[in-house]
Amino acid sequence: MGELVDCYAVEIPIKSSNVVLNLVKRSIRDFDSIPLLHLRRLAKPAYLPAHLRVQLPSSDNSPSPTDASTSTGSDTSPSISRSTSPASPTGSPPPTATPRPQTIVLLVCPIHLVSSERLTAILSTAAPFLPSPTLQVSPYPLKLLTLPAPLHPPTTGQAASSWTATHWPTVYKRNNPFGAHPAIVSRAESEIKDVAGKWLQLAQSVGQVCKEQGWGIGAGCVIVERSGGNNGKERSQTPTKKWERVVAVAGDARWYGRPDGTNTAATSQVESNPLAHAVMRAIAMVANKRLALGSDPSKKEQLLSSEPDYPFLSKPLTPLEARYASTTDNLSHNGYLCLDLELYVSHEPCVGCAMAALHSRFGRLVFGRRMQRTGALVAEVQAGKAFVDGGLGYGLFWRPELNWKGLVWQFQREVDTDGSEVCEENGADEPFSEETSV
Amino acid sequence: MEKREYHEWYMREAIKMAEGALRSDETPVGCVFVRDGKIIGRGMNDTNKSLNGTRHAELVAIGQILQKQPATIFKETDLYVTVEPCVMCASILRQYGIRAVYFGCYNDRFGGTGGVLTIHEDPSVDKPYPVYGGIFREEAIMLLRRFYVQENDKAPEPRQKKARELKTEILPSEIAGPREL
Ligand SMILES: [Zn+2]
Numbered sequence A: 001m002g003e004l005v006d007c008y009a010v011e012i013p014i015k016s017s018n019v020v021l022n023l024v025k026r027s028i029r030d031f032d033s034i035p036l037l038h039l040r041r042l043a044k045p046a047y048l049p050a051h052l053r054v055q056l057p058s059s060d061n062s063p064s065p066t067d068a069s070t071s072t073g074s075d076t077s078p079s080i081s082r083s084t085s086p087a088s089p090t091g092s093p094p095p096t097a098t099p100r101p102q103t104i105v106l107l108v109c110p111i112h113l114v115s116s117e118r119l120t121a122i123l124s125t126a127a128p129f130l131p132s133p134t135l136q137v138s139p140y141p142l143k144l145l146t147l148p149a150p151l152h153p154p155t156t157g158q159a160a161s162s163w164t165a166t167h168w169p170t171v172y173k174r175n176n177p178f179g180a181h182p183a184i185v186s187r188a189e190s191e192i193k194d195v196a197g198k199w200l201q202l203a204q205s206v207g208q209v210c211k212e213q214g215w216g217i218g219a220g221c222v223i224v225e226r227s228g229g230n231n232g233k234e235r236s237q238t239p240t241k242k243w244e245r246v247v248a249v250a251g252d253a254r255w256y257g258r259p260d261g262t263n264t265a266a267t268s269q270v271e272s273n274p275l276a277h278a279v280m281r282a283i284a285m286v287a288n289k290r291l292a293l294g295s296d297p298s299k300k301e302q303l304l305s306s307e308p309d310y311p312f313l314s315k316p317l318t319p320l321e322a323r324y325a326s327t328t329d330n331l332s333h334n335g336y337l338c339l340d341l342e343l344y345v346s347h348e349p350c351v352g353c354a355m356a357a358l359h360s361r362f363g364r365l366v367f368g369r370r371m372q373r374t375g376a377l378v379a380e381v382q383a384g385k386a387f388v389d390g391g392l393g394y395g396l397f398w399r400p401e402l403n404w405k406g407l408v409w410q411f412q413r414e415v416d417t418d419g420s421e422v423c424e425e426n427g428a429d430e431p432f433s434e435e436t437s438v
Numbered sequence B: 001m002e003k004r005e006y007h008e009w010y011m012r013e014a015i016k017m018a019e020g021a022l023r024s025d026e027t028p029v030g031c032v033f034v035r036d037g038k039i040i041g042r043g044m045n046d047t048n049k050s051l052n053g054t055r056h057a058e059l060v061a062i063g064q065i066l067q068k069q070p071a072t073i074f075k076e077t078d079l080y081v082t083v084e085p086c087v088m089c090a091s092i093l094r095q096y097g098i099r100a101v102y103f104g105c106y107n108d109r110f111g112g113t114g115g116v117l118t119i120h121e122d123p124s125v126d127k128p129y130p131v132y133g134g135i136f137r138e139e140a141i142m143l144l145r146r147f148y149v150q151e152n153d154k155a156p157e158p159r160q161k162k163a164r165e166l167k168t169e170i171l172p173s174e175i176a177g178p179r180e181l
């Protein structure tokens, strides 16, 4: 098993699991500094080793006359627990005894990150440990457990099961939960590093053209296809000439006027349309191409460049967009969504756009400007900053709990000795508010 | 939850949309947007037909609503959706300022309002919104199961096992059971 690390755990009513988890994440400095992704963050009492289970408040066998069935210690079914709504119907009298809530045990963090006094103080502000406003439910007993847990992930499924029995529920994952294989990252980097600057510049121009029309904030994106795809299966055998080509480009058009002529740029500020963020639009353009590739030529025109389809705006709005959008010659046949395509965005995308990129199966994304308060890709949070100023910390492209992952880079230009890059940056239009979601 | 029957009535309409999705070989997720008791938009999943992985029921319905109405309308509008909104939809809904979201079952693959992440209430520049889960949860899950069985029947033999595994993926595992209504 190797090294062990002492961790805190606390039992909480199941319905408060997210609230409490978010609270400790927010309140404990360097919460994620030791990634214990192989340990279940939340575990049902029934799955804990017996010596831990008996220490839980729920195993205290004081009588609970109203609801014996939710006593979690007896729940040995590995299937999904059936939900029983603990709420009483409106108007019924308050229960005479508090029913025992279904509980779950939260593995908080290694004990060196926070003292038990401080953690108790933090947790005691969470809803389940406070008296409820209606006084119908008594607060759940707050009891901190300390336990040794394996620091490193198991290398076999067998090890995972045995640690689960002796220490804490442990997961074995064949794929690496801590990031992509270094060889994959370095090959990807060598492929994109010389061209990323060019594509980001194009992304910026695409956004700028829309901005000049009063349609958007000036953000833009470029979708690129590369010979041999990104998984490199065929490439080693066939050292033919490598190529890459632009599949689609789109500018942010959140203020594009509605078809009835209302919501023109003049009245725009109140009515922003996130469906027309640059990434959303470009993804829709690729979908249109896939539809066009599969339909007869007479419909092609209609699919690729008809009137703007409000509010998705998946048809080109500017000549620059039309240059890439109005043909299917720049996209391979038989592709699936945006699998194996690359996404270059002028700014760090918002949560909606980043997840849209994951739904579309992008494997690589490069962005230019970091959006400190709205960007979904950077995983690090600046310590000691309030609200969203320190960043959202989602790291959305590599979340072990999501079903698709990809590689992300923030592109930083090397500044020439004569400072030319710096001048260009300063010469651009004044940046929009940091509050803006891209 | 107050006025449970009121909410159930709209969720039944959302389930009808999900059933429509099932009939057209789309993942059965359906939704309705409700303002002042009136349904102002309906949507069903459309990712397979559109070849666009972002055409979820919620975004399809928003697209329909925005053709006629200003985006400001969402501040007075509630969403009823059979499956918890995903991370993408949860964020888009927040950016539009949705008033509240009512859903059936959790989505433990990419749920954005409690299933995996809590995009509706996390720190953000946009106003948070309340969510209420568990309305006709069993019905929502049954529709998804029917879909996976239906897909399995179409799949050639060797793929059967893999496809069959999918059917439980949507069910809550680590975070079980909807939050109290
Ligand atoms: Zn966005």
Ligand SMILES: [Zn+2]
Residues within 6 Å of the ligand: B056, B058, B085, B086, B087, B088, B089, B090
């Ligand atoms: Zn969605």
